[in-house]
Amino acid sequence: MKFLVRTLLVLIVASTAFVAYSFYISRPTVDIAWDAGRPQVIADPAAxxxxxxxxxxxxxxxxxxxxxxxxxxxxxxxxxxxxxxxxxxxxxxxxxxxxxxxxxxxxxxxLTVPVDFQYPYVAAGTNFRDHAEEVYLDDPPFLFPKLARASGWNDPVSFHPRLDFEAEIAMVPLADIQSPDDRVKYGLVLCNDFTDRWTLLRQIDLDAPMGTTGFAAAKGRPSFLPTGYLFVIPRSASFYQTIALELAVNGEARQRFPADQMILDIDDIVRQAFDQAGHTFLDGDQPVDLLPAGGIPRGTLILTGTGAGVAFKPANVWNQGFYLQRADRVITRATFLGHLENRIE
Incomplete structure (x- = not known):
């Protein structure tokens, strides 16, 4: 009897500790209040x-x-x-x-989507160290096909269980990339890479190369890629390093990070895309190509990854309350790139 009581107490303490820990890691990590009235800035045309x-x-x-x-x-x-x-x-x-x-x-x-983007798109995962750490991934940055088509900056996003957000810059080649050694100019646009984390966890195969399973399906649902109304063509390739991104849910800041903390720059992402073009990527049980055209056509969205602050943590997936809900309002902003305003429906 004493053994059963002790066992029950240990289970209660362990469960209480786990629940408390999941609430702790799910708190917003941004310690600066969201400034809803901060003016938007357009880049100096010289830059x-x-x-x-x-x-x-x-x-x-x-x-x-x-x-x-x-x-x-x-x-x-x-x-x-x-x-x-x-x-x-x-x-x-x-x-x-x-x-x-x-x-x-x-x-x-x-305002509409500013460019007719070339579908499908290429996306980088865990390309910011602090995001990789918060989701407990020690893999290097990886790529996956982003199969949601670009939607408008203020379009609604469809609700799915364990729905998550990721503020990102997408880089868009202004000329065709036919080999990993090609160097082209890029335009920039703001986007939000929404994710159905429940589908991702159900479909991911951790024995397969990261990015080849789970991601295409979980990130490829209709409405999962709202895209900014501004398209910025920089004079210098390093211009993106001056950009900071931030995101709020219902007026509460959840993400804030500078773009210059990317691990892979755009040339690294392109090289990796060509290296991995022969891999089998799965959308559910259907194979899809990372580069179906053989190269990267001009106008392709290349998503460069997100910083820390997303909803998903491995220890909190048990509770839908940690994730986006119907009627939530998500605002994504970036220096020089305008903003997105998306309601979850």
């Missing part, structure tokens, strides 16, 4: 050109007013090269900067 798009116009953005943007409608000036990436290929940075047109003010609600 980067910023573009946005409506249903009928391409705009070079000069100012962000909060609910609207000011800019120059370059649609007519570009003529047949109305596609932004095509226009860059023809005119280059300085040529794009010189295109003129009427000045306009456009509400953010009138």
């Amino acid at each position: 980067a050109l910023t573009f946005a798009r409506t249903a009928s116009s391409l705009i070079r953005v000069t100012r962000h007013n909060g609910d609207t943007i000011d800019g120059i409608d370059v649609t007519a000036g570009l003529g047949d090269a109305g596609d932004l990436i095509e226009a860059y290929a023809r005119l280059g940075y300085d040529g794009l900067a010189a295109v003129t047109g009427p000045t306009v003010t456009v509400p953010l609600t009138g």
